[in-house]
Amino acid sequence: MIKEKNYKKYEGKALQHYNEQLELDPYFPSEGLVRAVEVARLLERPLLLRGAPGSGKTRLAEALAFELHGDQYQNYLRKWNIKSTTKASEGLYTYDHLQKLRDTQDNSIRSKQIKYKQYWKLGPMGEAFQKATEENAPPILLIDEIDKADIDFPNDLLDVLEGKKKSFEIKEANVKTEIVAEKSPIIIITSNDERELPNAFLRRCVFYYLPFPEKEDLYRIAKANIQKISNDETMVKLIAALVDYFVAKHKEMEANPNAVKPISTSELLDWLKVIAFYKPYDNEALKVGEQGELIFKNEKVLYPEVLFKNYDDWKTQLGVDYK
Amino acid sequence: MEKESFPFYRFFHRLRQEVGIELDLPQYLAFWEVFLGAQPHIENWDQVLDLCKMLWMSRAEYKGSFERIFKEEVAQLCMDLKGKNSEIKPLDREGTHPNLNPTNRFTEGSGSSNDPADFPPATDTHPAKDTSNLGERMGSIYLQFSETDQTDAQGGIESIPCEGELLDNNYLFSEKYSPLLDRRLQQHWKYLRSNHTKKAGTNLDVAGTVKELAQWGRISTPKYLNARENRPKIVLLVDQSPSMVAFEYMEQHFIAAFRASLPKAEIKVGYFYNSPEALYNQKGLKINQLVPKKQENKTAVFIFSDAGAARGNNNSKRITQTRVFLKRLRPDVSTVVWLNPLTEDRWMSSSAEYIAYLVDMLEISPAGMKSLPNLLKHT
Structure with a gap:
C-alpha cells in the first residue's frame, strides 16, 4: 500500500490553464490516465506510456510533478532522455575515473583524501532514488523514449526497477556506499512503440496507451495555448476552424499509407502560434466560410513549413516541389 | 481453495492460453492489490476492464481478443452469481440470456440495482476480500504458472495473424497465413547486430x-x-519456384517484419528458381552484387525456400548447386540461415533433408524459430 505520510492523490486538474509564472502549458489528462498514474503509485511499478508523437506522453511527468509539488516541482522532477548509446548504469551514477587518476598522480593530494573523495555523480535515476528517501513527497522520474536505447537497455533496467525497495551500490567507491530508496519514486517511461520491448520488462510495468487527442480535446488544448500568447478576438474565433482543418488533414494523412509523418499536436500549436503572430486574417489571406470551413487565399495552406516536415508529404499536400 | 474459483483467474488464464500474453503470478496478484486497495473503489465493469488492460494488456495488438474474452468472462461471472443468489440455472458458455448481455452492462455502472448480475459489490461476500493469506493461497497455483510458461506462452500456442476461418475439418481457410506473430518475428530480427x-x-x-x-x-x-548504431546488412534470397506460390504472403510478412524491426538496416532482396545458384532480381543482379566482396563478413543472408520439401523431390542437381553456392557465399557473409515454410517432418527424403546438413535450416513455426536468436547472437 502507499507508504507516503502526506499522500496526495493525482487528479489531473492542476494545469487547466497556462501557468505564466512557471511557463507551464495546460495539460488535460483523461480519466483513464489519471487512474493509471494512481495504479502505478499503488503498485510502485513504472508506468509505461505509449502512443503516437504529440499525444502528450512526456508532458505527463511535468504536470504530475506540478500537481503534487506545486511551484517547487522542478526539485522533484528528474528527466532522463534516452539516447542510442545510453546505458542503464548511467541512470544511477557515473564515476569520474579520469579525475581519480589525475589525483593519484598529484603529489599534493594525500591518499586519504582520495579515499574519501566523492568521484561519482548521481544520474537522474540515482537522484530520484535519493530524493525518495530524503523527502516525504514522491519524486517523479521520467525515462523518455525508451525505444531509442540499445536492445539490452530495458533488460538492464530490470534489476534496478525490480521490487518495491530500490537500491544500488557504488561499486567503485573505496568506502561502501549504497543508495537505498525506502519508497519508490513515481517512474514514468515513454515509448513511441517503434520497437518491441522484452516481455520480462513489460511484466513489471503498468501500461497505458495514449490515443491521439479527439477534436474536442485538441480544441481545448489549442484554446488554452493561444490564450497565453494572443488576446486577439478574431484569432480566438478562428481556433475552431483551424482545429477542424488540422483534424481533417491529420485523418487524411493517417489513412494514406504513403504519408511519412502525419501532423501531430506540436505542429498544430506551432501553426497556431505563427498565425496568431502574423495575423493573416487581417488581410483576408485566411478567413472562415459560411459553413465554418477555413478558406485560404489562393487555396493554398498558409505556413505549410510548420505543418509538413517531410519532403514527400510536402509534395503530396501542396502538389508542388519546394526546391 | 480451487484456483478456478478465484475471480478473474479464468480470464487471466485464457489471456495466457488463447492470446499468448506472457503473464505471471505477480501480475495476477497486482490486479487484486489494486482492486482491493484502489481509492475510490472500482465501481463498474468499464473500470475493471481498464484496470486489467493497465496490468495485463502489454501490447495494443491484443486489444480485440482481450476485450472479447473479458466480455465472455464477465457474462459467465454474472451468470454464476445470478445462479448462486437466486437459484436461476446458469446458462452454458455458448448460451445467451436476454438480461445478461455484458455489452449493455459496460456503460451502466454499478448503480443501485440489487441484481446479482450487476457488478459485484466491493464488500461482504466477495471471495477475494479476504486478503490476509492471499499470497499463500496463490502459492497453490504457482506451479501451474511455471509449467505452462514454456508451452502456452512461448511456443505451444501462437496466435495466427490472419483473417481466415477454421473449417469443420480444422483446416484454415485463408490466403493470409503466417505461423508467427509479427512481434515474435520482430524480436528475432533484433538479434541481428552490426554496429557501425x-x-x-x-x-x-x-x-x-x-x-x-x-x-x-x-x-x-x-x-x-x-x-x-545498429545498421545490419541483410540479404534475403527468396525462392520463386511454383512450389513456393502458396507461401507468397508469408514471404511478404517476413520481409515486412525485417523492415519494421530494423529500420536502419540495409536490406536487399534477391529471387531465385529452385537453387539460389540461379539467382536473379528485378535489376538482374547477381549474388556478388547483392553481397559484394570485402564486406568484412557483416552481411546476414536468409534463404526463404522449401528446398524441395513441398513436392518431396530429391534432386541431386539442386543439392549440388546449393552446396557450390553456399561454399562460395560463406567467406563473404557472417551468417546464412535457411527458413523453410514446410515443417521438419516433410523434409525427410527430399532435397531439404540433405541441404539441412549444409546450412542451418529452420522450419517457420514457433518451435522451429526458437533457435534463431541463438544462431543470430553468435554471428
Missing part, C-alpha cells in the same frame, strides 16, 4: 585512457568511445 561507427562519442574510454597513461606517464587528451 557513427561519430565520436561522449562516453569516456576508461581502458584506453589508462593505457595511454601507462604508456606515456601523462594524459594529453582523454579518449572517448565511439557512438554506434
Whole structure:
C-alpha cells in the first residue's frame, strides 16, 4: 500500500490553464490516465506510456510533478532522455575515473583524501532514488523514449526497477556506499512503440496507451495555448476552424499509407502560434466560410513549413516541389 | 481453495492460453492489490476492464481478443452469481440470456440495482476480500504458472495473424497465413547486430585512457568511445519456384517484419528458381552484387525456400548447386540461415533433408524459430 505520510492523490486538474509564472502549458489528462498514474503509485511499478508523437506522453511527468509539488516541482522532477548509446548504469551514477587518476598522480593530494573523495555523480535515476528517501513527497522520474536505447537497455533496467525497495551500490567507491530508496519514486517511461520491448520488462510495468487527442480535446488544448500568447478576438474565433482543418488533414494523412509523418499536436500549436503572430486574417489571406470551413487565399495552406516536415508529404499536400 | 474459483483467474488464464500474453503470478496478484486497495473503489465493469488492460494488456495488438474474452468472462461471472443468489440455472458458455448481455452492462455502472448480475459489490461476500493469506493461497497455483510458461506462452500456442476461418475439418481457410506473430518475428530480427561507427562519442574510454597513461606517464587528451548504431546488412534470397506460390504472403510478412524491426538496416532482396545458384532480381543482379566482396563478413543472408520439401523431390542437381553456392557465399557473409515454410517432418527424403546438413535450416513455426536468436547472437 502507499507508504507516503502526506499522500496526495493525482487528479489531473492542476494545469487547466497556462501557468505564466512557471511557463507551464495546460495539460488535460483523461480519466483513464489519471487512474493509471494512481495504479502505478499503488503498485510502485513504472508506468509505461505509449502512443503516437504529440499525444502528450512526456508532458505527463511535468504536470504530475506540478500537481503534487506545486511551484517547487522542478526539485522533484528528474528527466532522463534516452539516447542510442545510453546505458542503464548511467541512470544511477557515473564515476569520474579520469579525475581519480589525475589525483593519484598529484603529489599534493594525500591518499586519504582520495579515499574519501566523492568521484561519482548521481544520474537522474540515482537522484530520484535519493530524493525518495530524503523527502516525504514522491519524486517523479521520467525515462523518455525508451525505444531509442540499445536492445539490452530495458533488460538492464530490470534489476534496478525490480521490487518495491530500490537500491544500488557504488561499486567503485573505496568506502561502501549504497543508495537505498525506502519508497519508490513515481517512474514514468515513454515509448513511441517503434520497437518491441522484452516481455520480462513489460511484466513489471503498468501500461497505458495514449490515443491521439479527439477534436474536442485538441480544441481545448489549442484554446488554452493561444490564450497565453494572443488576446486577439478574431484569432480566438478562428481556433475552431483551424482545429477542424488540422483534424481533417491529420485523418487524411493517417489513412494514406504513403504519408511519412502525419501532423501531430506540436505542429498544430506551432501553426497556431505563427498565425496568431502574423495575423493573416487581417488581410483576408485566411478567413472562415459560411459553413465554418477555413478558406485560404489562393487555396493554398498558409505556413505549410510548420505543418509538413517531410519532403514527400510536402509534395503530396501542396502538389508542388519546394526546391 | 480451487484456483478456478478465484475471480478473474479464468480470464487471466485464457489471456495466457488463447492470446499468448506472457503473464505471471505477480501480475495476477497486482490486479487484486489494486482492486482491493484502489481509492475510490472500482465501481463498474468499464473500470475493471481498464484496470486489467493497465496490468495485463502489454501490447495494443491484443486489444480485440482481450476485450472479447473479458466480455465472455464477465457474462459467465454474472451468470454464476445470478445462479448462486437466486437459484436461476446458469446458462452454458455458448448460451445467451436476454438480461445478461455484458455489452449493455459496460456503460451502466454499478448503480443501485440489487441484481446479482450487476457488478459485484466491493464488500461482504466477495471471495477475494479476504486478503490476509492471499499470497499463500496463490502459492497453490504457482506451479501451474511455471509449467505452462514454456508451452502456452512461448511456443505451444501462437496466435495466427490472419483473417481466415477454421473449417469443420480444422483446416484454415485463408490466403493470409503466417505461423508467427509479427512481434515474435520482430524480436528475432533484433538479434541481428552490426554496429557501425557513427561519430565520436561522449562516453569516456576508461581502458584506453589508462593505457595511454601507462604508456606515456601523462594524459594529453582523454579518449572517448565511439557512438554506434545498429545498421545490419541483410540479404534475403527468396525462392520463386511454383512450389513456393502458396507461401507468397508469408514471404511478404517476413520481409515486412525485417523492415519494421530494423529500420536502419540495409536490406536487399534477391529471387531465385529452385537453387539460389540461379539467382536473379528485378535489376538482374547477381549474388556478388547483392553481397559484394570485402564486406568484412557483416552481411546476414536468409534463404526463404522449401528446398524441395513441398513436392518431396530429391534432386541431386539442386543439392549440388546449393552446396557450390553456399561454399562460395560463406567467406563473404557472417551468417546464412535457411527458413523453410514446410515443417521438419516433410523434409525427410527430399532435397531439404540433405541441404539441412549444409546450412542451418529452420522450419517457420514457433518451435522451429526458437533457435534463431541463438544462431543470430553468435554471428
